[in-house]
Amino acid sequence: MTMEGIPQYSQYPNYPYMYPPATAPQPAADQPTKPVGRPRLYALIVGVIFTILIVAAIALAAYSPSLAPTESGAIPRGWTKVYDANLTAGDDGRWDQSQGCAFGSSGLNADASSSSNAALCAFKPSETQDLASGGFLLEMTLTPAANITSEAVPLIVLGSDTSGAVFVFADQQGNYTICQANCDTATRQGVLESGSTATWHGDPYVANTFAVQFVQQGLNNNPTITLFINGEQVAQIDVSQAINVSAGAAIPFGVGSLSGGAEVYTHATLYTGGVSSL
């Protein structure tokens, strides 16, 4: 009966008396407990919840496009496709190339990267025909951003000096702006609407489509512009304060790029309600 280093005496069984622990035993909060079976149950619950969440998230993501207004649904019955051109095929004579635009193998190139003015490529038929009074929808397909050396800035312009003009443009991150002529995005002077959209392809190797619909009696029976990106409605605003449709003048439109940016358009499609052919 010898303990470590301490002699034991059979006569004195209680010698040496060892004091009980000075610190009352308490659960060691630092150390993980090991409840048998429960960790597995916990892990199982976490796994099941994770699985349910992922399956539900996939289902929601698959279903959500059907909830958003689309471009195809916005084309009224009676409108006709009057122009559908592959711009990579070369100049078809429909686009003005006098203000910074030029056709190339990649399409209609609007380059204002080294200019203090925007590059504008007016759609010539809109200058000679009234395509706006019956409403129209112009859809432009953009080249992937990776094909452009400077910042890609698509632009659709609607109107003129006499009627007033509206600029619709976006940047490579999917931030769009709708504003009047001579607007200032820094101070937001003249900005009618701006925002960002999840429908924009942020991958620089994926092309986007950029479409604007104009109707004279839209919201509140006023001239209204609707912006679609990749077929999905992004914004819809009343532009009566920017465009005067009662002036009787034609409302021309075109594409281009803002100062400091560039854009290449590879395809163009036009639907109108006023004319059946150009």
Place this chain on the structure above:
Amino acid sequence: MTNHCGEEDQLTSRFCPHCGSQVAESDRQCTVCGAQLPGPTPAAAPTASSVSGAAPAAGGSAQAAGAWPTAASQQATPAATYAAYQPAAVVRTAQAQGTPAAAPGAPVYPQGYQAYQAYQTAQTQQGHAATPYGYGYPYPYYYSPYPAQQKKPGETYAKVLSWILVFLCGLSALGGLVVLLIGIATALGSVSALAGEGGSLTVLAQLAGFGLALLLGGAFGMYYSVTGIMRRPSPKFTLPPAWVMLALTLLALVGGVALWHVNAFGYTTPGTALGVLPLAALCGIAPAATILAFTSQRLGDPATRRHVWMSLFWGAAGATLLAAVLELVLGVIVAVLMNVPFSTALNTNLTSGNPAQSLFILIEISIIAPVVEEGLKPLGALLIIRRLRTPGQAFLVGMAGGIGFDLVETIGYIGMGQADWVYVAIERIGAGLLHGVGAGMAALGWYYLINGKGVPLRWLKGIGCGVYAVVQHAVFNGSNLIALLIPGLSAPLAQPLYLVKLPFESAALIFMVLYVVILTVLIVVTGRIRNAKGMAPPTPKAPAVPTLPYPAYLYSTYPGYQGVPAQTPTTTGGSRS
């Protein structure tokens, strides 16, 4: 040495030698810390031989050795034996004089020697317990009072820290709620909720990631702080098996890629931000959870849920916020020092072509960001480093901070992809490795520096781990820019790669290679530390109690007395002086 796990002579209570917790007689394993409990050692257990036999006459001399009890023939269990000898009068006296009775929940300990009935004398004096032995000890024996329950080392610090955390976590939860409300208001204000006009995934992902981190972090933080104050033990941190998490990650990513193809080829539109946000977020969360599960399971699930979750939410909420502020401030300072336009500090465009700006960006992403982030992420682990017992615990808790940081950052980056969020999710599939391993290594470094007394090359290991974390991050962040600056490499990297039809930048290959390297480091490090011996549990200061119940000179008169070691181990690992 007396085994205090159950062989205190007069007690039926047993105590774990590892953590000191009271355990049941039948337990073979400590229910609190899980340590193996030693079985009863009959050699040290008292038997009837101790107490039977002829008793010396009251007041007999200490030299009357022959009159002391001799070996007896009967055997009895300790409890039964001693119960018979309990001197009720003595016990009553002691209690009447204010000797503290056992508090509820505290173990009951005998005070001094149990009275030996046969030796009971009439010398019980007023105010003192009776001396149980009648061998002429002339002075009233002062039972040492029940030692005051001492706090464990660092307990006060931990309690103060916990209350501060409760307060901060409450603020965090409120802040998270506000951020989420702003996010919902933003979504509802510009679009008609789910069926509206798209909405920005960039904005929603950042608001959701940061808002949820604040809200959940605050709520979990309050819960775990309060349970910590209540000293409720926290269970082990476990996750589903890593392969299950990996399968779920693949499920989420495959689902995202399939939907992208359906959208990109015009069958549907990309969908609304609110509609795709859950899947986009899960594609950021699942890979990170896989990495955390893999590490935890490889280390043998060494840490508690409280420690891991608290560290994770620190990384998600606190570290991200502080890092954003610090990186901005330091970036502006460096920009001013380098005479780079102030606006450049906010713009990390790698293709500007301006050498000064490229150098500034390199400094910003390869020096400022790594130092700030690797300094902040393991702070959650650093706060509790004294309570982390093993290198594995330190690594896992530190890694949780990095994973939390990664979750918020990656969800934000994924949102920037907008309709192509899935390609960002795939490119950042290993970002959890970058942030997690970095933070884990930094926490491991702190562990060696603070807790590693006795560890060979302790300082080298500690500083080396921290330096590794920063260098790893710097190389990762700078790799893309460096690759673009290398002549002949930028052109091939500009060509896209395709996953079916989903295009990627070739520069993503560099990230993938680095992910593999970091994964290798993770496997090697966890392999080395999973069986590493941890530090000993904290030892309380020795209680101010006498070593022996009686003056040693009395013992010296006993035949065969050979002295008592100056120090005898206590149940809590401390030593008496």
